[in-house]
Amino acid sequence: MIYDKCIEIVDRDSKVYSDFARIPYYPLAIKKGRGATIEDMDGNQFIDMLSSAASLNTGHSHPRITRAITDQLENFISYTAAYTYSEPLVALGEKLCSITPGEFEKRVVYGLSGSDANDGMIKMVRAYTGRSKIISFVGSYHGSTLGALSLSAISLNMRRKIGPLLPDISHIKYPNCYRCSYEKQSESCNLECMNDFKESLATYMPPEEIAAVVMEPIAGDAGLIVPPEKYVKELHRICKENGILFVSEEIQQGFGRTGKWFSIEHFDIEPDIIVMGKSMASGVPLSAIVARKEITEALGPPAHLFTMSGNALSCAASIETIEIIQDEDLIEKSKELGEYVKERFTEMMQKYELIGDVRGKGLSIGVDLVKDRTTKIGNKEAAAKICYRCWEKGVIVIFLASGVLRIQPPLVITREELDQALKIIEESIVEYINGDIPDSVLDIAKGW
Ligand SMILES: Cc1ncc(COP(=O)(O)O)c(C=O)c1O
Known part of the structure; x- marks a missing residue:
């Protein structure tokens, strides 16, 4: 993935914006968003599993929102x-x-x-x-x-x-x-x-x-x-x-x-x-x-x-x-897709000891990564590396607390987009388990 323009923004940002106002996970500089997808300044495409911190339930630039805003602007x-x-x-x-x-x-x-x-x-x-x-x-x-x-x-x-x-x-x-x-x-x-x-x-x-x-x-x-x-x-x-x-x-x-x-x-x-x-x-x-x-x-x-x-x-x-x-029946959709996503992560939990718990309601789901299932000590390092690898592969996901993957996509996300995002998250989990994500990632993906 080439992300030169994003890096350039990050450099300029560091000279003008206060450090204390951000907790970065990766150098993502957004150019465009539609529905549940994002394009960065370099033209890379991502599936958004974060919804701008759960603030875009209707997705990016829903045409009806754009129209409502434009109509109001004209008044x-x-x-x-x-x-x-x-x-x-x-x-x-x-x-x-x-x-x-x-x-x-x-x-x-x-x-x-x-x-x-x-x-x-x-x-x-x-x-x-x-x-x-x-x-x-x-x-x-x-x-x-x-x-x-x-x-x-x-x-x-x-x-x-x-x-x-x-x-x-x-x-x-x-x-x-x-x-x-x-x-x-x-x-x-x-x-x-x-x-x-x-x-x-x-x-x-x-x-x-x-x-x-x-x-x-x-x-x-x-x-x-x-x-x-x-x-x-x-x-x-x-x-x-x-x-x-x-x-x-x-x-x-x-x-x-x-x-x-x-x-x-x-x-x-x-x-x-x-x-x-x-x-x-x-x-x-x-x-x-x-x-x-x-x-x-x-x-x-x-x-x-x-x-x-x-x-x-x-x-x-x-x-x-x-x-x-x-x-658009987004409440029902959130419930149905949420059950589906929880099921998929629960299947992953059966395969990977790293996942200690899967919980949530609707499309507000936490996937709790742990160092081991007995102590249940959170695995922040795994979470940071997995989120970073997901970004490299085209999925925006972050972690919270002691290492909980935050799964909150726009409610307008399609089943196909979800499947693609889940596939990439699982691949990233496997790559983490195999030791394929370098420690250098931790210098960038700091999180909370
Ligand atoms: C539960 C909750 N309350 C309050 C806030 C603060 O909202 P805002 O960032 O819009 O001030 C947040 C933001 O993350 C939140 O998650």
Whole structure:
């Protein structure tokens, strides 16, 4: 593969762009994207198994998105919603209220990134409950603004030198059945992992001081971990019992990614607040918080606004995104293709000891690579080398956490494209096992 032009971009980039804003896996500089495929600056073609970090569920430059954006551009791009009203903003709000779970009156507020939406959510839950404490999870990533980062617990470098972060945020362990600290199987599990939290509520963390629990119903950057249904239900019950708000953080898992509109629907729970972003406008910056009406009423104007939030261009793209997901049955497709992909990786797991676990819902799948199946210690080196080799062979895939392949292709991907990508991933796994991927790759493929 020739990638001279990409390398030239990487060199120029190094002279102008801050190092701290990126975690590279390979020198990919994109020229063009269509559906589930990408072309780089040198004309190399790739199948995209990452969807720009789960932010392109409708694929690259869907013709309907391009048209919706172009139509809106011809009218107006943005006029701040802080001072004016607009039809796209309202129409999107109506749609969001109807596709989110919960048969109660809701209100919506917009932002431009998942991070800022989480900050807005923190303001809301504190204002509504009059409580300051918030619970989130170890391993979670909720964003880079100071509030969202305070919720996150994924990387020391993200938190170094910048403190103090927001006070009163505690992180509890995410329920992880594959690496169960209590060595339980699903039949013998009595939610022992919930005991620490219950004990903290009984001994040092007065529940009446907790405003909210913020949970990704499928933990994305922590390694695509699916919690047991009974854990999420029990957590929700504890929240209800104690007047604690339950926030479903759907920035990565929303908009059909997991085979439902929102991943919390797998657990049959109506959250008080849903935070969303990424795929909601097919790559155009937009985030939203959808909350019970009364929660939003705790804040007075102008408690949370940005000049560009709810801009007409983003809203038009988001309305079209929702309609594409409906018209093309992308939720059902995500479910079906997701099952197929999981099956294929499970077959690989039977052949290669390297794969310790395959999990996920819909097209949000984690393939956990381990040093050995007994200790289950993650194999980051294998993951880095395999992802790099996949890139060399024409597949874009990255890894998370301790060495989990992140399988999140656009939901519009075809079965043929998936088969091709899976073939290349398997070949790369075999090449890694055979020692055919050099260590030098690790200088480039650093990952999280
Ligand atoms: C679950 C989750 N929440 C929040 C964010 C932050 O979103 P953004 O990068 O749009 O600010 C991300 C981004 O990766 C995410 O995966």
